[in-house]
Amino acid sequence: MAETNVKTQKFILKLFPEIMVKGSSAKKQMVQQLYSNLQHLLGAIDENIAIRKFSDKIEVVTPVTALEEVRNTLLHTPGIEQVLEALQIDNMDSLEKIKEKVCEIAAPTIEGKSFVVRAKRTGSHPFNSSEMERVIGGYTLAHSNAAGVDLHEPEETVRIELINNQLNIITDKHIGLGGFPIGTQGDVLSLMSGGFDSTVASYLTMKRGIKTHFIFFNLGGAAHEIGVKQVSLYLWSRYGASHPVKFISVPFDAVVEEIFRSTAETYMGVTLKRLMLMAAEKIANDMDIDALVTGESVAQVSSQTLRNLALIDQVTNKLVLRPLATFNKPDIIDIATKIGTRYFAENMPEYCGVISKNPIIHGSYKRMEKEAKRFDYTVLEKAVEDAVSIDVRDIVNDVNKTASVEVVHDLSSGDYTVIDIRADSPCIQTECESIQIPFHKLKTEFKKLPQDREYLLYCDKGIMSQLHAQYLRDSEKRENVRVYRP
Numbered sequence: 001m002a003e004t005n006v007k008t009q010k011f012i013l014k015l016f017p018e019i020m021v022k023g024s025s026a027k028k029q030m031v032q033q034l035y036s037n038l039q040h041l042l043g044a045i046d047e048n049i050a051i052r053k054f055s056d057k058i059e060v061v062t063p064v065t066a067l068e069e070v071r072n073t074l075l076h077t078p079g080i081e082q083v084l085e086a087l088q089i090d091n092m093d094s095l096e097k098i099k100e101k102v103c104e105i106a107a108p109t110i111e112g113k114s115f116v117v118r119a120k121r122t123g124s125h126p127f128n129s130s131e132m133e134r135v136i137g138g139y140t141l142a143h144s145n146a147a148g149v150d151l152h153e154p155e156e157t158v159r160i161e162l163i164n165n166q167l168n169i170i171t172d173k174h175i176g177l178g179g180f181p182i183g184t185q186g187d188v189l190s191l192m193s194g195g196f197d198s199t200v201a202s203y204l205t206m207k208r209g210i211k212t213h214f215i216f217f218n219l220g221g222a223a224h225e226i227g228v229k230q231v232s233l234y235l236w237s238r239y240g241a242s243h244p245v246k247f248i249s250v251p252f253d254a255v256v257e258e259i260f261r262s263t264a265e266t267y268m269g270v271t272l273k274r275l276m277l278m279a280a281e282k283i284a285n286d287m288d289i290d291a292l293v294t295g296e297s298v299a300q301v302s303s304q305t306l307r308n309l310a311l312i313d314q315v316t317n318k319l320v321l322r323p324l325a326t327f328n329k330p331d332i333i334d335i336a337t338k339i340g341t342r343y344f345a346e347n348m349p350e351y352c353g354v355i356s357k358n359p360i361i362h363g364s365y366k367r368m369e370k371e372a373k374r375f376d377y378t379v380l381e382k383a384v385e386d387a388v389s390i391d392v393r394d395i396v397n398d399v400n401k402t403a404s405v406e407v408v409h410d411l412s413s414g415d416y417t418v419i420d421i422r423a424d425s426p427c428i429q430t431e432c433e434s435i436q437i438p439f440h441k442l443k444t445e446f447k448k449l450p451q452d453r454e455y456l457l458y459c460d461k462g463i464m465s466q467l468h469a470q471y472l473r474d475s476e477k478r479e480n481v482r483v484y485r486p
Helices: 024-043 064-075 095-110 129-142 196-207 222-240 253-262 265-286 306-313 329-339 342-346 365-373 377-385 392-399 439-448 463-474
Strands: 008-015 050-053 057-063 080-089 114-122 156-163 166-178 187-191 211-218 246-251 291-293 319-321 388-391 416-420 433-436 454-458 481-484
Touching: 008 024, 008 064, 008 166, 024 050, 024 057, 024 064, 057 064, 064 080, 064 166, 095 114, 095 129, 095 156, 095 166, 114 129, 129 156, 187 196, 187 265, 196 211, 196 222, 196 291, 196 329, 196 342, 211 222, 211 265, 222 246, 222 329, 222 342, 222 392, 222 463, 246 265, 246 377, 246 392, 253 265, 253 377, 265 291, 265 306, 265 365, 265 377, 329 342, 342 439, 388 392, 392 463, 439 463, 454 463, 463 481
Parallel strands: 114 156, 187 211, 187 291, 211 246, 291 319, 416 433, 416 454, 454 481
Antiparallel strands: 008 057, 008 080, 050 057, 080 166, 156 166, 246 388
């Protein structure tokens, strides 16, 4: 819908339906939590953004200079069902003023099309909503080039809300993330491998309003850990940045060695999963967390049959959530594509520490008990003791501790090629050669470039470029990569 020349944009946020059917106390608490989350998220964008909460919605008014970033944030914030964009016009104290203003704004959009007016009204007025729709619709039809009014299947719907003397004309409508506001449903610890399943499972718990921390079991691959840190940071910054969380890395290479020493080959896969849950439980206890999350899906691999999942769950008293338990793999991949983690998963470096030949499909409780007794659990205790926990916000600094990637600010200091690794933006223009390789293609495409040149990776905030430059240096042994930050 056409917009007038205004300096601010209004968003009307409709809450997730499950929030609205809660008791008054729970609903009030959830609305307050969402309000607080938005204060944190939007305050970091622009201090001039105004937020107002009501019993059934939240309104956000932002300077148009921050419009895109605010819209993107709202669409990825759990607890919001719909995001309505609106033009706010004050002092609309008569139906005459209202019909003229609505026609002025709606006319360009409905030109040559059928339309209908839908109105909601709050406050005391000498007319009701039906009368508003009839009068505004008739006036607009007479003073525009619309094809006509169609009450049942219109090509365009003109949506308006009148709150006392404030008129809101809805110019666009988006489907939000839904779910509950993060901070209302407690904390979980998600077992992250960085593949399709664990990232989607983590997203689903975040969407449900659960503060999701990440735990990674390093089986010996430094590049794999960097990759998992990248996707964890991405998930958090996109869907859960209202609350800081932890990323815990547990060195599991010695545990793998002990599995090979002590465990029958057919039971190695189930044993590894059991030991991961045992370690996660110990760390969750220290964090006062009641539940663990895994990306397991029934029957997807041999360790995920119902019997083997039961054997795995024997070792923990924690609630184990499996959001993907009944999902098909194509469905999981579809979600990963939608949320932006597919490219991470497809390019995730992996280290397979335990590969069983003829793995058991229907494990025996008695046999599992015997296998478990042969394992030296001091090795597991040492792994938990050596676990490293960092704030997810410190991931970039942590990755760069070992060998920090140099940041170049002045392009005149050398003969560089800038590689823009953003996936959804036009390539940056610089005074030197600039090319675009989205981050998810960097692993395969970088090796095709002439290696006698110096390359600078660029992204909006310098975070992903740091991580990917570090990965190319560590995993691909590329020393001709640095970071460009204007």
